[in-house]
Amino acid sequence: MTPNGSRVPSGSAEERELLALSERIAATPHPSASPALRAQLRASLMSAPVQFAVAPRRWGWSALRPILAAAVILAVAFGGAGYAAASSLAGDPAFALKQAAEEVELVSAPNEAARLRTLVAHSDRRLAELRIAIATRPASANAASQAYLSAVKHVNDALKRVLSQPSTDARDDAAREATEASESHLDMLRELEQRLPEAAQPGIQRAIEVQTDVHRRSDELPPARRTPAPLKPTASPSRR
Amino acid sequence: MAGQASVPSVTEPNPLLNEPAGRADTPGDEDESELCRRASAGDRRAFAELYERHLDHVYRYAYYRVRDPDSADDVTSEVFHRALVAMPRYEPRRPFLAFLYTIARNVIVDAGRKQRPTASFEDAIAHPSIEPGPEERSTALDEARRLRAAIQTLDPVQQDVIVLRFIAGRSHKEVSAIVGKNESTVRGIQMRALAELRKRLS
Numbered sequence: 001m002t003p004n005g006s007r008v009p010s011g012s013a014e015e016r017e018l019l020a021l022s023e024r025i026a027a028t029p030h031p032s033a034s035p036a037l038r039a040q041l042r043a044s045l046m047s048a049p050v051q052f053a054v055a056p057r058r059w060g061w062s063a064l065r066p067i068l069a070a071a072v073i074l075a076v077a078f079g080g081a082g083y084a085a086a087s088s089l090a091g092d093p094a095f096a097l098k099q100a101a102e103e104v105e106l107v108s109a110p111n112e113a114a115r116l117r118t119l120v121a122h123s124d125r126r127l128a129e130l131r132i133a134i135a136t137r138p139a140s141a142n143a144a145s146q147a148y149l150s151a152v153k154h155v156n157d158a159l160k161r162v163l164s165q166p167s168t169d170a171r172d173d174a175a176r177e178a179t180e181a182s183e184s185h186l187d188m189l190r191e192l193e194q195r196l197p198e199a200a201q202p203g204i205q206r207a208i209e210v211q212t213d214v215h216r217r218s219d220e221l222p223p224a225r226r227t228p229a230p231l232k233p234t235a236s237p238s239r240r
Numbered sequence: 241m242a243g244q245a246s247v248p249s250v251t252e253p254n255p256l257l258n259e260p261a262g263r264a265d266t267p268g269d270e271d272e273s274e275l276c277r278r279a280s281a282g283d284r285r286a287f288a289e290l291y292e293r294h295l296d297h298v299y300r301y302a303y304y305r306v307r308d309p310d311s312a313d314d315v316t317s318e319v320f321h322r323a324l325v326a327m328p329r330y331e332p333r334r335p336f337l338a339f340l341y342t343i344a345r346n347v348i349v350d351a352g353r354k355q356r357p358t359a360s361f362e363d364a365i366a367h368p369s370i371e372p373g374p375e376e377r378s379t380a381l382d383e384a385r386r387l388r389a390a391i392q393t394l395d396p397v398q399q400d401v402i403v404l405r406f407i408a409g410r411s412h413k414e415v416s417a418i419v420g421k422n423e424s425t426v427r428g429i430q431m432r433a434l435a436e437l438r439k440r441l442s
Binding site: 014017021022025026028030031032033037038041044045046048121124 | 287291292296304313317324387405407
């Protein structure tokens with residue numbers, strides 16, 4: 001054994017052979033993930049119902065206890081079906097479990113801004129599911145487009161409520177996130193509408209209208225702050 | 241991919257025993273730290289960006305550690321789902337890719353408890369589990385399949401070290417952290433694994 005833990009004497013012919021082999025391994029053309037895996041896994045990750053802490057908690061433990069209890073009951077009751085629910089599409093029996101989990105997410109949101117963020121995340125999932133439905137199960141595309149339309153309407157309603165509140169950083173950030181998401185959704189919807197079955201067209205057209213409405217609301221927002229605003233008085237009463 | 245670009249150079253004093261030089265496997269580490277921070281806070285788009293950056297690294301590791309591409313797909317999928325769930329507990333000082341490799345290793349260990357973990361080299365060559373597609377009919381990829389079959393006859397730790405060192409391009413220190421052994425032990429495993437591979441491939 002060498003001091004380095006190798007049985008091969010440094011500089012030996014054997015070492016040179018092993019070096020050549022290591023170079024050969026590294027130079028071998030290595031595979032990459034297939035486009036199908038890339039797209040499906042991304043969609044699955046975007047739609048997986050994972051509970052994140054999206055905003056600082058403002059409630060005490062006592063207020064959260066019933067919600068946590070409900071989440072635990074759901075997890076225990078549906079634990080075995082969780083994976084199926086995560087990959088289910090609108091119209092599948094397991095889809096109801098996914099929606100139940102999302103309801104728990106919504107109930108857990110401590111304020112309207114957090115609720116809006118959660119609803120935007122849900123609309124991301126519905127769009128991902130719509131893409132999967134079009135690609136793999138065209139018969140589900142109509143149900144998926146209706147589910148997406150419903151999610152977008154919820155986003156629009158929540159955005160209206162958020163924008164009716166006084167401007168705060170949290171409010172503005174959440175609203176900006178929603179309007180930015182609407183922009184990327186619109187790009188994808190215009191691409192998807194070319195491939196949608198006839199039956200799903202009315203739902204998707206209506207969804208485009210609602211998302212356009214969401215996107216227009218970016219006009220009601222102050223410009224995004226790129227850096228800490230040096231000109232803003234530190235004791236300004238306009239922001240909490 | 242940057243990860244595979246770390247071919248030990250013959251100009252280095254002792255490439256088998258020293259670290260690959262000049263490897264940069266992730267574009268913009270500061271940017272990645274920010275993505276990790278946002279993903280840990282529940283930002284799904286930030287996680288998606290991390291996913292796009294590292295999908296091929298994870299897939300490649302899985303491909304060389306399991307018997308067929310379908311299993312590699314399954315392992316890759318499971319790794320990212322587990323990572324998504326674990327993000328709130330992610331330690332930001334740790335490289336994100338090392339975090340993914342550790343999860344991948346655990347996923348493969350878990351899967352190995354349910355399946356036959358390795359095949360003989362002769363069996364792997366005689367009954368390749370991968371039907372070569374049009375792109376795989378080249379001589380170069382024939383060699384890749386042969387190499388892959390040979391790697392899979394090593395014991396699991398040797399496979400980890402060879403794949404992480406020479407296919408993923410990780411340093412001894414990174415491999416040491418991922419496999420949970422000290423660096424000198426990793427070096428020893430690496431030399432023995434290469435010697436074994438040389439026999440298989442000769």
